[in-house]
Amino acid sequence: MSTSASTRVESEQHGTTARQWLAIAVVVLSTFAVVTSEMLPVGVLTPMAAGLGITPGLTGYSLTITGLVTAVTAPIVPRVIGGLDRRVVVAVAMVLLAVGNGLTAVSPGFTLLVVSRVVLGVAMGIVWSLASVIAPRLVAPRHAALAVSFAVSGVAAASVVGVPLGTIIGDAFGWRIAFATFAASGALLAVALRFLLPPLPKPESPTAGTAQAGERSLLRTPAVVSGLVVVAFLVTAHFAAYTYIRPVLEVGTGFGGAAIAAILLAYGLTGLVGNFTAGAQAARRPRATVLALALGIVVSIGVLASFNDSGVAAVVGVGVWGLAYGGLSVGGQLWMTQSARGREEHVTGLYVGVFTASIALGAFTGGTIYETVGTSTLLWTAAALALAALVAGVVGRGPLPGIGGSRVR
Template sequence: MFPVTGAVWLDVMGSHTPAGNAGQDTTRTTRRQWVAVAVLSLSTFVVVTSEMLPVGVLTPMAEGVGTGTGAAGLSLTITGLVTAVTAPTVPRLLGGQDRRRVLAVAMVVLAVGNALTAVADGFGALVVSRVVLGLGMGAVWGLASAVAVRLVAARDTALAVSLAVGGVAAASVVGVPLGTAVGNALGWRAAFASLAGAALLLAAALPLVLPGLPRPAAPGGADPREAPAPLWRTPAVAVGLVLIALLVTAHFAAYTYVRPVLEEVTGLSPTPIALMLLVYGVFGLAGNFLAGAWAARRARATLLTLTAGVVASVGLLALLGTLTAVTGAGVALWGLAYGGVSVAGQIWMTQAAPERTEQVTGVYVGIFTAAIALGAFLGGLAVEAISLPLLLGGAAALAAVALAVGLLGPGPAPRARGGGAAAGAPVTTPDEESLISRS
């Protein structure tokens, strides 16, 4: 794996210089602090696995709640819409609340959502369960990257954030394939019940391993209670959000129905399908870390290259998806390309608005998950009306539009090394600085 180097991440996020106590070494991250990062990464892993598991168990889940695959796929739309509202709203509503406690409560909410999914006996009950799950997901995913950078010493912020975002990518590698395997062996309800249990364990662990995390200080000494200017007035932020919205919509219009594609177009049985999803996930995890290393230096070039990879891979499946070998290659390329989108987009955003990390992360996650919802919704409509290859072709075309937006619009300005406050670094308080020195 190739996480971003600490020095490069400082250019992305702004200066991060913990003061700590006099005479105490704050240049190294302690073992306890790494444990905190690991628990945060596991939390994002469980969050995104909970969201994405319907992809792997879509057919039996649809049968279990007595609806079609298109309607069952809309469960992703529901979760995405709720998360899209929750993620950007949470940072504004939290005030001085300790982020550690907020994350723990959000994981409890996530556990309740998974438990309700496991016992859903109809489409209405499924809708309620996914609304609850979206509330927990929005809070956790919206805060994860902003919290990760506050947990470790300056030189380790790159690895910390890569691991936090890596939990999202790892959900495809381990979470969805494992959940699919559990669903095949014990039933899809058992898979969601297992996720509920895991979320409760993490809810108990978060307050034990995380330090106190008060509200970040406002940039430049500004009053945090005052409403700042909308982020989308920054051209690079606006272009990045439009690109991400189009690309993620295209991806999920196709990926939500990847199991029916592999079943009906390629002709695979459940076990090979689980292996295909594993291939996708492994390459996706590799893409996450490779993209993180590259995007820290060239965010625009990285995200455009990944977008082109999605266009090529989905287009390949649309044209030659009946061939198993070609499908395998296309799924691997798809995973490699899309696996890096989340971290590359996050770096694009933080480079475009480095002084408002928590806010831009919330907006980014909101747009990202809204696009998930829209993609699943459009895919659900299309899968009932057109053939699966045409659905893939339409998704590839929409991803090509995203590529055009990125090529024609501005990207974030390169960050000067050693920027500090002069480069727009966020202002920190002594309490925030001392978080790093506490173990």
Template sequence: MTSADSRSASIHENRTTPRQWLAVGVVTLATFIVVTSEMLPVGVLTPMADGLGISAGAAGTSLTVTGLASAVTAPVAPRFLGDLDRRTVLAAAMLVLALGNVLTMIAGGFGVLVVSRVVLGIGMGVVWGLASAVAIRLVAPRDAALAVSFAVSGVASASVLGVPLGTFVGNAFGWRVAFGSLAALALAVAFAMLFGLPKLRRPAGDGASHAISASRPLLRPAVVTGLVVVVLLVTAHFAAYTYVRPVLESRTDLSADAIALLLLLYGVFGLAGNFVAGAAAGRRPRHTVLLLAAGITVAIAILAGFGGVLAAVAAIALWGVACGGLSVGAQLWMRAAAPDRVEQITGLYVGVFTGSIALGAACGGFVVEAAGVLPMLWVAAALAGASLLVGLLRPGPTRDPVGPDAR
């Protein structure tokens, strides 16, 4: 047995060592940086648009560009990785992400901005697409669901901490410095991955023969059900959440500072929901996701049907918990539905998720322009409710997502 094989075999021991948890922490930091890089234009939109000499709307399309590039990259990347060391792949993806942030930092117009965000989306798609698949291999089997929760928590914490901190840096030193800082952090994480993660080849199940692959298609019924639920639910969420500020302004008498605090509350509850849902979905992924779908449906309906501060606070808190748990819950659903195709199903899931983000923002904007924010909320609530019905009526996963077969 080679030293690499021995090192990889030690991962399957019953106890997760501090070094292995540190490796999971590096993966978590990577997801934090990629999502902060994606979302930072939200916090520095006005100075960024002024600096590039473009409209705020044109600058805002940078998020759509990044999401679409990531949506294309995440599903196809695992097919081309072969037996490449996933540690090296993740480090290289972080270097690509750093390059995307550098190009954004030096952009002088809309053309370079688009190129920079495409590059960033490619790096993001690879990192996010592999993060949970790698995290679950870094720990003992009993800690697999918690490792996925930690890895995905970087996504939630980017909204709570990453974007506000990036906005602070942009306000203090300029928006270009904010993107430069993210590039430097991405470089640091790339080196941390090379020295902090073990060698990780392709999972055994993902290397199945063509005959096995033909008899066990990736798009099996439980996978299709999960993907439809994700499309409907993520589209509903981002259709509404993209316009949450004007919604709160029209439904309450809260000041801009009070709304900012309310959105911070959303983020805090989202982080809590991430870990609670991760623990629950480790045993019952389908039930957990459907409960989250019900929570998002009710939260949006409360905002649409009731005005006032108390209703807004209740809706935002419930929305935060439910949406914060969605990513980890849906990932564990996917892993339970296709435990023999770990990387492929994770990449497909991330691609569908990020594509649905762009779809939701576009649908929300269309309805707002055509009918206003209140009809948009009801449309979003209807989509979320439809996701719940699909999940109830169609086949779901039956395997334990963190059992031996899922590894």
């Protein structure tokens, strides 16, 4: 019997061991590191722009670059890696993360920044597309949905904790040190993944056919398409506004770097609550959960747009925003896997591709609006996009009941 098979049998008979939870923790930290690295420019946008000699809008486009590369990479990961050990694949991806962040830290201008963000996009596409698929293979069946919540919590924590952390490091030691810190963490996590995870060969799938055929059939599944449309609008809305949250707060309320870091930390804390609350609810009712999150995003960005010169409104709005957006990654992920049983790797790759393409679109849209007409129009545009997501979810279809839950595997 293979090591991975032995691990699964032991889990089924005796429950999840401490070592297996440690393996989950390393996967969580890996998703946290890659997505934080992608979004790190958000928290250090203005000093980073000054250091590179470019505008904040152009600096924000670095998220567009990473998002586009990830959007291309993630859907083809299952096809390219074939039967390779998933443990080795994600470890190599973390090495790429270290390289990408290291290049960003030493970039003298926009050209090397572009190269570094391309490398980072490849790493992100690999890790994010595989994390939520390998996580339930590491634990007992009854903990599978929780393992997915944990794995995806790294994605949520990146925007809600990673960005404030990067802001604090950047304000204290400089934005280049912030990127160098995550370069070092990527190298350490590569070693941890290699030695703490068991061998993870390609999972058996009851679905026959090629990857291309699997992806085509997914795009003919109404619940999958509906979920992707909702996520695309919500993520575009979020990143149109959130990529430029630092200048939004600086211009509207006059907050300085320390105050903004504290506000983003509050956003992070509420976001973590949102992630695990949404994970528990989405395991049973993914569509209703995501729609509730969409409503929260509409309201929170609307508050910021309506009272953009009020410090109190900014704090409340950003806190609610974190609570709502913090649950989107896990809610959307469970919507996908419950809509495409037996094709988890393919649907996750497709989901991550749409998610990250929407990050790219949101960052680009936000940068264009910010540079041309300012923060007020930017916030109202983001609120309108989030409202479109809510409407699409109401009229669309979700996964059928009784096919998900704790059997995510």
